[in-house]
Amino acid sequence: MYRNIAVPVDLEHVDRLEKALSTAADLANHYNAKVCYIGVTTVQPSALGHTPEEYAQKLAAFGRDQAAKHGIEVTTLARAAHDLPVDLDKILLDAISDAEADAVVMASHVPGLADHFFASNAGTVASESKVSVFVIR
Amino acid sequence: MTTTDDLPQPEGAADVIQTEYQIGQDNIKGSVGPFGLDIHNPVFLVSGLSIVAFVVLTLALQNETEAWFNALRNALTGNLAWFFLGSANVFVVLCLFLIVTPLGKVRLGGENATPDYSYTGWFAMLFAAGMGIGLMFYGVSEPISHYASSFAEGAGGPDSWAPLGGAAGDAEASIRLGMAATIFHWGLHPWAIYAIVALALALFSYNKGLPLTMRSIFYPIFGDAVWGWTGHIIDILAVFATLFGLATSLGFGAEQANAGLNYLFGLPATDLSKVLLIIGITGVALLSVMAGLDAGVKRLSEINMGLAALLLIFVIVVGPTVAILTGFFENLLAYAEYLIPLSNPVGRSDANFSQGWTAFYWAWWISWSPFVGMFIARVSRGRTVREFIICVLLIPSLVCVLWMTVFGGTAIQQIVQTGFQGVVDASLELKLFAMLDQLPLAGITSFVGIVLVIVFFVTSSDSGSLVIDTITAGGKTNAPTPQRVFWCIFEGLVAITLLLGGGLGALQAMAVSTGLPFTIVLLGACYAIVKGLQSERAIMTK
Numbered sequence: 001m002y003r004n005i006a007v008p009v010d011l012e013h014v015d016r017l018e019k020a021l022s023t024a025a026d027l028a029n030h031y032n033a034k035v036c037y038i039g040v041t042t043v044q045p046s047a048l049g050h051t052p053e054e055y056a057q058k059l060a061a062f063g064r065d066q067a068a069k070h071g072i073e074v075t076t077l078a079r080a081a082h083d084l085p086v087d088l089d090k091i092l093l094d095a096i097s098d099a100e101a102d103a104v105v106m107a108s109h110v111p112g113l114a115d116h117f118f119a120s121n122a123g124t125v126a127s128e129s130k131v132s133v134f135v136i137r
Numbered sequence: 138m139t140t141t142d143d144l145p146q147p148e149g150a151a152d153v154i155q156t157e158y159q160i161g162q163d164n165i166k167g168s169v170g171p172f173g174l175d176i177h178n179p180v181f182l183v184s185g186l187s188i189v190a191f192v193v194l195t196l197a198l199q200n201e202t203e204a205w206f207n208a209l210r211n212a213l214t215g216n217l218a219w220f221f222l223g224s225a226n227v228f229v230v231l232c233l234f235l236i237v238t239p240l241g242k243v244r245l246g247g248e249n250a251t252p253d254y255s256y257t258g259w260f261a262m263l264f265a266a267g268m269g270i271g272l273m274f275y276g277v278s279e280p281i282s283h284y285a286s287s288f289a290e291g292a293g294g295p296d297s298w299a300p301l302g303g304a305a306g307d308a309e310a311s312i313r314l315g316m317a318a319t320i321f322h323w324g325l326h327p328w329a330i331y332a333i334v335a336l337a338l339a340l341f342s343y344n345k346g347l348p349l350t351m352r353s354i355f356y357p358i359f360g361d362a363v364w365g366w367t368g369h370i371i372d373i374l375a376v377f378a379t380l381f382g383l384a385t386s387l388g389f390g391a392e393q394a395n396a397g398l399n400y401l402f403g404l405p406a407t408d409l410s411k412v413l414l415i416i417g418i419t420g421v422a423l424l425s426v427m428a429g430l431d432a433g434v435k436r437l438s439e440i441n442m443g444l445a446a447l448l449l450i451f452v453i454v455v456g457p458t459v460a461i462l463t464g465f466f467e468n469l470l471a472y473a474e475y476l477i478p479l480s481n482p483v484g485r486s487d488a489n490f491s492q493g494w495t496a497f498y499w500a501w502w503i504s505w506s507p508f509v510g511m512f513i514a515r516v517s518r519g520r521t522v523r524e525f526i527i528c529v530l531l532i533p534s535l536v537c538v539l540w541m542t543v544f545g546g547t548a549i550q551q552i553v554q555t556g557f558q559g560v561v562d563a564s565l566e567l568k569l570f571a572m573l574d575q576l577p578l579a580g581i582t583s584f585v586g587i588v589l590v591i592v593f594f595v596t597s598s599d600s601g602s603l604v605i606d607t608i609t610a611g612g613k614t615n616a617p618t619p620q621r622v623f624w625c626i627f628e629g630l631v632a633i634t635l636l637l638g639g640g641l642g643a644l645q646a647m648a649v650s651t652g653l654p655f656t657i658v659l660l661g662a663c664y665a666i667v668k669g670l671q672s673e674r675a676i677m678t679k
Contacts, residue, residue, distance in 0.1 A: 043246075044342050044343070044614045046161075047161040051147040051346055086428065
């Protein structure tokens with residue numbers, strides 16, 4: 001049913017992603033699909049790399065670890081943003097489309113008061129993406 | 138400086154610095170209520186608390202602090218005028234040197250990097266952050282002021298404020314001197330100050346991989362010590378200068394915008410109107426902050442640049458067109474002629490002018506430079522150093538010559554040709570409107586003027602919040618959005634508190650006083666830029 005599952009990841013908070021990563025891997029194994037990990041960094045140096053290129057390497061290494069751990073075929077797609085906190089949703093939607101994904105598995109937090117002011121990323125992706133989106137809490 | 142080949146380069150060859158320091162390692166992460174948090178410890182807390190402490194102190198001891206900070210500022214610009222003038226000359230010379238040497242070929246972001254922003258968007262943001270508001274307020278008043286002091290009978294005497302001794306009784310020479318002095322304060326020197334900070338930050342961030350924050354400039358000098366208290370102090374001072382600079386100018390700006398709206402529409406000039414103006418400006422800035430860099434501040438800056446260009450063209454067309462067009466070249470020549478004597482740091486006979494005007498301006502521009510420089514650095518990735526300096530130094534300087542010629546020149550023409558005294562008599566904030574009043578469609582152009590002023594305040598508040606947030610997050614540009622919102626609201630609150638309680642003047646004097654430590658920072662930046670660019674060139678030519 002699915003051939004290519006996109007999984008947006010925040011490498012700064014991998015500990016919060018475990019459930020989404022396992023779910024994506026299970027789906028991939030079940031449908032014999034590939035997983036594409038999508039990561040977005042800033043054009044400025046960040047905690048995850050002196051340059052966007054270093055970030056891309058770290059994302060690729062993360063992808064290899066996941067492939068070995070879950071026995072799945074993976075690709076990675078790294079993007080750099082001018083203004084990450086604000087532009088993240090749009091960049092993710094574009095990347096999901098560029099990756100030609102037919103499903104998205106995405107971690108999200110439990111909605112709270114802040115979501116009335118600042119929309120959650122998974123919420124926006126779920127409402128605007130053209131493909132199926134699994135939001136994992 | 139230790140470098141390693143293990144680190145991947147950015148787009149093309151660049152000399153990335155390997156340090157043990159990881160961006161965000163000193164940050165506190167968590168949440169306050171429902172909102173996420175990612176702030177640098179101790180920069181965020183120390184700057185936030187000391188800003189509150191200074192505001193409280195100023196409110197409690199209003200007379201004392203006003204006198205004290207004004208005395209501090211005057212002592213600095215009076216006694217150290219030579220230092221400000223001399224340093225600013227160093228910045229201009231270094232920038233011009235970089236254009237012509239091979240170091241100018243280095244590209245910010247690596248040899249193959251492509252620009253993040255188009256020329257239009259980039260320019261619009263440079264102007265909005267750099268001097269948009271200033272041009273609106275001083276475009277008419279400053280040329281008139283220098284012209285009048287040069288023309289006055291006592292010009293050149295001990296009480297005279299005329300530049301270079303003035304030209305008593307000689308209208309032609311006074312116009313030339315007045316325009317040259319104004320352009321001097323808005324031309325190469327201020328833009329060189331911004332260019333130095335912006336170039337240093339962009340180079341050490343995009344090519345060297347260090348966090349986008351003021352302390353990174355000092356890495357070539359202090360090494361890893363910049364991640365400790367040496368760096369904390371530089372960053373805290375930058376937050377201080379930026380927040381107080383923005384909050385006090387927002388407070389004064391509200392007074393000026395109120396005066397303009399009173400003149401145009403009869404809006405009552407009361408505290409309530411001013412507070413509502415600050416709330417309105419902060420509210421729009423908040424929307425812009427939440428819309429992000431591209432959809433918020435960039436779009437507003439472009440709209441404002443378009444409006445400013447329309448106003449400029451309108452005045453050229455309906456004003457004294459021929460005089461303006463020939464004036465542009467005459468003023469450029471006058472600027473070239475007087476540039477060296479005006480920038481001479483020692484043995485000046487015009488102490489009132491060189492200390493009270495020039496040194497004050499240089500301290501002011503320098504105190505703004507962490508804010509404007511950080512913001513310019515943020516949007517300049519992908520440009521070569523040569524292109525960067527031509528676009529941040531030369532072209533804005535030319536635009537300022539044109540702006541001053543059009544607005545100041547037209548006002549002087551009105552005084553000299555028709556004997557119109559309205560511009561002279563009007564208060565500072567109304568001089569632009571008094572000048573426009575003599576031209577057709579004054580109602581519309583004055584309204585455009587007010588809109589321009591207000592939108593420039595919005596873009597300053599927005600880009601300022603972005604800059605302060607980045608510094609107080611240890612150079613992280615992906616800290617949670619609510620933090621920017623916090624700084625934007627905080628700035629509005631400080632402005633309102635000082636407006637109602639008094640103390641705008643005192644804290645603005647204090648913000649300007651930070652020009653002294655930052656002049657030393659900028660001189661360090663000059664050294665860092667040359668060292669940094671040399672290592673980039675070495676990689677490129679290897």
